[in-house]
Amino acid sequence: MQLTEIRVAGFGGQGVMLSAHIIGKAAAVYQGAYATMTQSFGPEARGGAASAQVILSDKPILYPYVTRPDVLIAMSQEAYSRFLPELKPGGLLLVESDLVRVSDLPAGIRVHSIPATRLAEELGRRMVLNVVMVGFFGAITALLEPDALRKAVIDSVPPATRDLNVRAFEKGFEYGLNTLHGEHHAESEHPSLPLEAHD
Amino acid sequence: MPHADPRGVLTGVHFMDGDHAACEGALAAGARFAAGYPITPSTEIVERFAARIPTVGGVFIQMEDELAASIAIAGAVWAGAKAFTVTSGPGFSLMMEHIGFAVMTETPCVFMNVQRGGPSTGLPTLPAQADMMQARWGSHGDYEIIALSPNSPQECFDLAVRAFNLAEEFRVPVMLMMDEVVGHMTEKVVIPPAEQIEIYPRRHTRLPPGQYKPYAPGPDLVPEMAHAGEGYRFHVTGLTHDERGYPSMNAAAQDRLVKRLKAKITRAADRLACYEEEGTEDADVVVISYGITSRVAQRAVEMARARGVRVGRLRLITVWPFPTRQIRALARRVKALVVPELNLGQIVLEVERAAAGQAETISVPHAGGSVHAPEQILDAIMEVAK
Numbered sequence: 001m002q003l004t005e006i007r008v009a010g011f012g013g014q015g016v017m018l019s020a021h022i023i024g025k026a027a028a029v030y031q032g033a034y035a036t037m038t039q040s041f042g043p044e045a046r047g048g049a050a051s052a053q054v055i056l057s058d059k060p061i062l063y064p065y066v067t068r069p070d071v072l073i074a075m076s077q078e079a080y081s082r083f084l085p086e087l088k089p090g091g092l093l094l095v096e097s098d099l100v101r102v103s104d105l106p107a108g109i110r111v112h113s114i115p116a117t118r119l120a121e122e123l124g125r126r127m128v129l130n131v132v133m134v135g136f137f138g139a140i141t142a143l144l145e146p147d148a149l150r151k152a153v154i155d156s157v158p159p160a161t162r163d164l165n166v167r168a169f170e171k172g173f174e175y176g177l178n179t180l181h182g183e184h185h186a187e188s189e190h191p192s193l194p195l196e197a198h199d
Numbered sequence: 200m201p202h203a204d205p206r207g208v209l210t211g212v213h214f215m216d217g218d219h220a221a222c223e224g225a226l227a228a229g230a231r232f233a234a235g236y237p238i239t240p241s242t243e244i245v246e247r248f249a250a251r252i253p254t255v256g257g258v259f260i261q262m263e264d265e266l267a268a269s270i271a272i273a274g275a276v277w278a279g280a281k282a283f284t285v286t287s288g289p290g291f292s293l294m295m296e297h298i299g300f301a302v303m304t305e306t307p308c309v310f311m312n313v314q315r316g317g318p319s320t321g322l323p324t325l326p327a328q329a330d331m332m333q334a335r336w337g338s339h340g341d342y343e344i345i346a347l348s349p350n351s352p353q354e355c356f357d358l359a360v361r362a363f364n365l366a367e368e369f370r371v372p373v374m375l376m377m378d379e380v381v382g383h384m385t386e387k388v389v390i391p392p393a394e395q396i397e398i399y400p401r402r403h404t405r406l407p408p409g410q411y412k413p414y415a416p417g418p419d420l421v422p423e424m425a426h427a428g429e430g431y432r433f434h435v436t437g438l439t440h441d442e443r444g445y446p447s448m449n450a451a452a453q454d455r456l457v458k459r460l461k462a463k464i465t466r467a468a469d470r471l472a473c474y475e476e477e478g479t480e481d482a483d484v485v486v487i488s489y490g491i492t493s494r495v496a497q498r499a500v501e502m503a504r505a506r507g508v509r510v511g512r513l514r515l516i517t518v519w520p521f522p523t524r525q526i527r528a529l530a531r532r533v534k535a536l537v538v539p540e541l542n543l544g545q546i547v548l549e550v551e552r553a554a555a556g557q558a559e560t561i562s563v564p565h566a567g568g569s570v571h572a573p574e575q576i577l578d579a580i581m582e583v584a585k
Binding site for chain 1: 212213214380383384385386387491494495497498501569570573
């Protein structure tokens with residue numbers, strides 16, 4: 001895995017920090033790679049723009065901050081507007097489709113969207129939208145082994161919500177696979193794992 | 200050395216921030232008492248300690264201010280506990296009196312400072328390394344302390360353990376000088392099994408009450424301790440004292456005591472010196488850094504090498520006592536020493552003193568609030584390598 005910079009952004013309470021934490025933990029703890037996560041602190045911690053950054057790499061990570069993300073996960077319009085300009089040319093944009101209206105997109109940006117909040121509501125708990133988003137990220141990017149992500153989900157959420165969060169992860173992952181295959185409604189068991197982590 | 204008490208050791212592979220890792224290091228080292236007046240960006244350390252300590256067995260007290268927190272830990276130590284407090288800039292300023300008290304009474308304890316931008320309230324949520332001189336000189340009088348500077352969450356754990364061990368060995372307050380980036384960044388942290396963590400035990404006297412003198416030093420100039428409530432009668436005071444601990448306020452007693460307090464550290468300076476050195480053998484330029492800046496500096500060093508410059512790097516892990524002898528030897532063989540740090544020039548003064556004119560010493564200052572751009576350090580390297 002080449003050094004990959006990821007920014008996860010939304011509003012406070014969406015679980016932005018946990019999404020980034022799960023991605024980082026999957027890489028660092030369950031996949032033998034390196035991950036460094038940093039986050040924005042301060043008055044924006046609730047309600048306003050929340051943002052977490054995670055860097056993944058095969059080699060030790062020196063510089064701690066994300067400067068030109070390869071991937072932007074935007075879960076609010078404000079996060080989209082604020083962080084889109086720093087996305088690397090040719091970068092990947094993942095958005096919550098009900099909360100972000102994509103406009104003024106520079107050429108070359110790949111964009112995929114998912115109604116993560118609605119999918120989470122279908123599972124009975126809107127608050128798992130962040131884990132739906134992690135699943136979506138996992139399928140679209142294929143940066144990390146799905147099983148590493150799944151373990152990181154299980155390991156990062158309160159025990160009583162494990163099943164719910166795993167279902168949220170699978171839902172997002174499946175949505176991502178269907179997105180890649182150009183459909184959004186196919187039903188499947190746990191997704192098979194055709195995607196290998198690429199360099 | 201004995202091993203860690205497994206009750207405090209969260210063995211496993213974690214994805215954890217530096218603050219939490221420092222807390223786990225303290226618990227692994229046997230700390231069972233903390234007092235604090237929580238302050239950003241150090242709050243997570245005591246927050247975790249408060250959550251963990253009821254099941255490990257110990258006490259956390261949120262005090263009314265930093266003066267109280269920093270003296271409560273001295274009380275806990277003399278009652279037999281391993282103890283620490285946690286703070287950042289404004290709180291560190293308030294703790295200075297009791298750092299001096301811990302030095303004078305030879306109370307083994309740990310102060311964790313997660314540095315943020317100052318002066319005063321400054322930048323509560325953003326990094327700096329601007330308390331490095333304060334850690335060394337902030338309390339009044341002549342003294343020596345030990346200060347360690349981690350550059351990752353893993354080292355926050357490792358050096359927290361070492362901080363407690365050194366505090367016990369030398370009976371001195373040890374500063375764990377973190378910074379906001381290291382404290383708040385999350386990375387893999389491996390906590391080994393308890394039996395792989397060595398613990399320096401309290402230097403408790405074997406002498407019976409009546410023969411024990413609380414400030415009679417051993418061959419390494421460090422005296423042995425007894426605890427309150429064990430039947431020993433002794434006096435602990437910040438006044439200049441004799442070997443019995445009684446106030447003895449005259450020039451002879453002052454000379455004996457203060458020189459010993461200083462010498463017990465300076466005599467061990469070579470053994471305390473801990474640094475990471477790479478590529479300095481044939482270097483023209485060496486970058487000297489510590490804490491989070493060392494990681495940015497390493498990036499800059501790699502960039503400079505790609506441009507054909509012979510540049511090495513030296514990372515200070517023990518910052519105090521300063522490794523003067525080692526830096527002096529380095530200065531004899533290189534053209535220049537480049538010192539980036541998140542302050543307007545503190546440790547660079549020590550480097551300059553150690554270099555004593557043998558090598559050019561270049562400061563790469565940064566007022567804090569972020570880290571250097573690697574290019575800033577690279578520019579300094581390229582400039583001096585011309």
